[in-house]
Amino acid sequence: MPKTTDTAKPAEKPGLLLVNLGSPDAPTAKATRKYLFQFLHDWRVIDTTRWLWCPILHFIILRIRPAKSAKAYASIWGHVDDIPGDEGPLVRITRAQAQGVQDRLGDDVIVDVAMRYGNPSIGDAMDRLKAQGCTRIAVLPMYPQFAGATTASVYDGVAKALMKRMDVPELRFLRHYYDDPRFIKVLGDSLTEHLATLDWTPDVVMTSYHGLPQSYVDKGDPYQGECIETTNLLRDYLGMTEQTLQTTFQSRFGPKAWLQPYTDKTLEAMPSEGVKKVAVMMPGFSADCLETLEEIAIEAHETFEEHGGEKFTAVPCLNHSPAHLDFLADLARERLLHGWLPDTKPAKKAKPRTKPKSRARA
Numbered sequence: 001m002p003k004t005t006d007t008a009k010p011a012e013k014p015g016l017l018l019v020n021l022g023s024p025d026a027p028t029a030k031a032t033r034k035y036l037f038q039f040l041h042d043w044r045v046i047d048t049t050r051w052l053w054c055p056i057l058h059f060i061i062l063r064i065r066p067a068k069s070a071k072a073y074a075s076i077w078g079h080v081d082d083i084p085g086d087e088g089p090l091v092r093i094t095r096a097q098a099q100g101v102q103d104r105l106g107d108d109v110i111v112d113v114a115m116r117y118g119n120p121s122i123g124d125a126m127d128r129l130k131a132q133g134c135t136r137i138a139v140l141p142m143y144p145q146f147a148g149a150t151t152a153s154v155y156d157g158v159a160k161a162l163m164k165r166m167d168v169p170e171l172r173f174l175r176h177y178y179d180d181p182r183f184i185k186v187l188g189d190s191l192t193e194h195l196a197t198l199d200w201t202p203d204v205v206m207t208s209y210h211g212l213p214q215s216y217v218d219k220g221d222p223y224q225g226e227c228i229e230t231t232n233l234l235r236d237y238l239g240m241t242e243q244t245l246q247t248t249f250q251s252r253f254g255p256k257a258w259l260q261p262y263t264d265k266t267l268e269a270m271p272s273e274g275v276k277k278v279a280v281m282m283p284g285f286s287a288d289c290l291e292t293l294e295e296i297a298i299e300a301h302e303t304f305e306e307h308g309g310e311k312f313t314a315v316p317c318l319n320h321s322p323a324h325l326d327f328l329a330d331l332a333r334e335r336l337l338h339g340w341l342p343d344t345k346p347a348k349k350a351k352p353r354t355k356p357k358s359r360a361r362a
């Protein structure tokens with residue numbers, strides 16, 4: 001018989017943790033310095049040897065960049081006014097996504113949210129889930145494409161948060177979801193719906209992904225291939241061509257070569273090549289943030305017009321749109337929570353083999 005005393009443990013439900021990159025706590029130089037300190041010390045983000053990188057980071061970057069970045073953050077901080085809270089857009093939207101996924105998955109799972117850098121931290125989320133009795137936690141990094149700097153860094157962040165625990169939960173991680181046909185559909189439909197609100201038609205639609213140093217890809221990071229494949233799948237879904245749906249990479253940082261073609265350079269060149277009307281969508285970002293709202297919707301827009309472009313639009317990220325939330329809930333149910341929810345069948349156990357199979361071909 002199950003115990004019904006006050007000391008009984010809470011019912012064991014799995015936890016589902018949505019993790020995105022993170023933002024400063026406020027759009028100020030002080031808060032941005034604290035955030036960049038944590039972010040830019042992650043060796044998955046900057047792989048330069050520490051004795052070389054730390055002096056550059058402490059004496060140059062953390063003295064100059066926080067004020068500049070804080071100004072950029074201030075320009076977009078209030079962007080999502082339909083979601084309450086005083087955090088930046090990325091954090092607020094991710095919270096709304098977690099709430100939307102919770103609503104769709106119901107009471108059999110506890111959905112929470114964390115940021116790889118800054119707040120709400122992964123450590124605090126792990127503690128909250130533990131306090132609610134979760135001994136099984138599924139982690140959904142909110143990046144459609146895998147990159148060491150983002151997805152693998154979330155794995156590291158979770159492991160780090162549990163390093164000092166005696167009792168560690170069972171864990172599952174999602175590696176990527178760029179090739180899920182439902183994701184491509186939601187993304188493609190979001191473009192079609194956005195274009196339908198305009199009184200003009202773009203000559204070219206650019207899919208702009210966050211950049212990565214070329215050297216990371218050369219060392220084996222699959223990110224570039226996954227971005228290119230996302231655009232290929234989208235092109236097939238929308239019936240577009242290589243000319244009308246192009247791939248570029250934005251957000252360069254530092255003097256090294258990053259993935260190309262660069263978004264800003266492409267936009268600068270387009271008007272002189274006869275491309276005067278452009279739509280930019282950002283299929284690598286699950287939520288609007290500094291990189292989409294400021295770098296693309298403000299900066300890239302200005303750049304394009306300064307170089308002779310006539311019409312420019314930035315397609316909103318999927319954010320907390322009902323179609324995106326439906327997809328995320330289905331994705332979590334099928335690829336992370338299978339066998340953990342009462343109404344899903346446990347994974348079939350492999351039949352014991354009678355004879356070991358030969359590895360050689362017959």
Ligand SMILES: C=CC1=C(C)c2cc3[nH]c(cc4nc(cc5[nH]c(cc1n2)c(C)c5CCC(=O)O)C(CCC(=O)O)=C4C)c(C)c3C=C
Pocket residue numbers: 021022023024044045046065069088090143147149150210211212213223251253284285288289290291
């Ligand atoms: C310096 C190296 C960086 C690598 C490598 C990098 C990879 C990378 N980043 C994202 C997603 C986001 N990055 C965001 C902001 C941001 N990125 C870097 C640097 C690198 N990113 C910096 C320094 C910043 C901070 C802002 C600034 O000072 O310019 C954001 C937005 C965060 C927000 O608060 O809105 C996102 C999202 C991906 C997907 C990626 C690798 C594939």
Ligand SMILES: [Fe+2]
Pocket residue numbers: 041054057058
């Ligand atoms: Fe350092």
Ligand SMILES: [Fe+2]
Pocket residue numbers: 210251
């Ligand atoms: Fe970044």
